[in-house]
Amino acid sequence: MIKxxxxxxxxxxxxxxxxxxxxxxxxxxxxxVKFLSNDLWHRVIVAxxxxxxxxxxxxxxxxxxxxxxxxxxxxxxxxxxxxxxxxRLANSNFGFTFGFGESAQEFGSKxxxxxxxxxxxxxxxxxGSDWFGGFASHNGNxxxxxxSSWALSANAIIPQGKIEVxxxxxxxxDSRPYSFSLDDGYLFSDVKTYPGIWEGNGxxxxxxxxxxxxxxxxxxxxxxxxxxxxxxxxxxTQS
Numbered sequence: 030m031i032k033x034x035x036x037x038x039x040x041x042x043x044x045x046x047x048x049x050x051x052x053x054x055x056x057x058x059x060x061x062v063k064f065l066s067n068d069l070w071h072r073v074i075v076a077x078x079x080x081x082x083x084x085x086x087x088x089x090x091x092x093x094x095x096x097x098x099x100x101x102x103x104x105x106x107x108x109x110x111x112x113x114x115x116x117r118l119a120n121s122n123f124g125f126t127f128g129f130g131e132s133a134q135e136f137g138s139k140x141x142x143x144x145x146x147x148x149x150x151x152x153x154x155x156x157g158s159d160w161f162g163g164f165a166s167h168n169g170n171x172x173x174x175x176x177s178s179w180a181l182s183a184n185a186i187i188p189q190g191k192i193e194v195x196x197x198x199x200x201x202x203d204s205r206p207y208s209f210s211l212d213d214g215y216l217f218s219d220v221k222t223y224p225g226i227w228e229g230n231g232x233x234x235x236x237x238x239x240x241x242x243x244x245x246x247x248x249x250x251x252x253x254x255x256x257x258x259x260x261x262x263x264x265x266t267q268s
Contacts, residue, residue, distance in 0.1 A: 030132070031155075034058030034078060039130035039155025039165055039173060039197045056080050056130035056155035056163065056173060056197075064215060069128040069194055070208045073181040073215055077222070078157035080107055080130065080165075080173035101222050102178055104163055107154075109171035117142065117164040119177040121186035124161025125199075130176055131156040131165040132197040138167060139199040155197070162197070180220040181209060 030040040036058030043053050057078030063071045104124075106115040125131040125140055133153035137145040147167040156163035159176025166173055179185070191204040209215055 031055045033130060033132070033155045033158070033197060036061065036078070037129040037158030037162060037197060038078060039080075039125075039158070039162070040132035041155040042133045042135075042151050042153045053133070053152040053154040053169075053172075056132075056157040056165075057175075059128070059157075059159045059176060065208070070192065070205050072128075072160070072179075073209065074217060074220075075160045075177075075179045077101065077104055077159040077176045077178035078130070079175045080105075080154060080157045080163050101175075104157070104159065104175035104177045107156075107163075107166050107172040107174050109166055109168050114166065114171075117144070117174060119159065119161040119163045119174060121160065121177060121179055122188055124159075124177060125156060125164050126162055126195040127188075127192050128158060128160070128162065128194055129197045130158040130162035131173065131199075133165050133173075134167055134198075138164065140164070144168075158197075178222045180217045181211075181215055182217050182220050183211065185211065187211070 031043040031054075033039045033041070033055040034057040038058040039056035041053045041055040043055075057080075059078050060076040061072045062074045064073050065071055102121060104119040106113060106118055108114065119125070123142075125138075125143065131138065131140070131143065132155050135147070137143070137147040143164050144167050148169065152169050153167055154165065154171070154173040156165045156173035157176040160179030162176045163174030187207050187210070191206055193204045194202045196202055
């Protein structure tokens with residue numbers, strides 16, 4: 030299998046025949062910003078990744094298995110034999126799993142919401158990862174879905190309760206609540222997403238328009254400085 034992009038992209042089964050056009054692509058990996066801790070529940074902004082493709086022939090024709098784009102709050106689906114499938118779209122509250130795109134499987138998806146009817150040959154694409162990862166088509170003539178982008182903004186949809194995380198093969202990793210709320214002071218504003226597909230790494234731009242110094246911060250710094258001096262004096266007296 031061909032490993033997906035860094036950050037949870039789904040694996041592809043990349044069968045290579047005698048032609049250079051044979052084979053399928055793995056899913057892209059997410060680009061994310063995390064605060065306080067390096068885990069999926071501390072992400073505050075996520076740029077979506079696209080799904081892998083199996084487009085051996087002309088777009089829109091037989092065996093056109095283009096992958097869906099990432100980058101939107103609702104991601105794109107995938108194509109099978111030139112027909113777009115949009116019945117399983119990753120969004121702010123739904124997808125293959127939190128933070129991982131689905132890997133190609135021999136006998137269809139292990140997720141009850143995924144594709145259970147597999148088909149085609151062994152060149153099957155992996156899905157893109159993001160806030161919620163995309164679904165794979167599990168079809169040798171199909172691509173896989175992109176993952177959803179997300180940002181902690183005033184109108185963000187935050188899944189309630191514990192959010193289950195499984196890897197790209199649907200093995201359980203952990204389950205925790207999301208770490209922030211809309212009242213924690215980490216909100217982003219003027220968030221724009223641009224769905225699309227391109228080669229190379231994802232792009233995430235954050236602009237800080239203003240910096241604020243709170244008086245309480247000054248007081249805390251002074252307190253820390255005073256305690257530091259007291260500690261030094263006490264230490265020297267004991268020595």
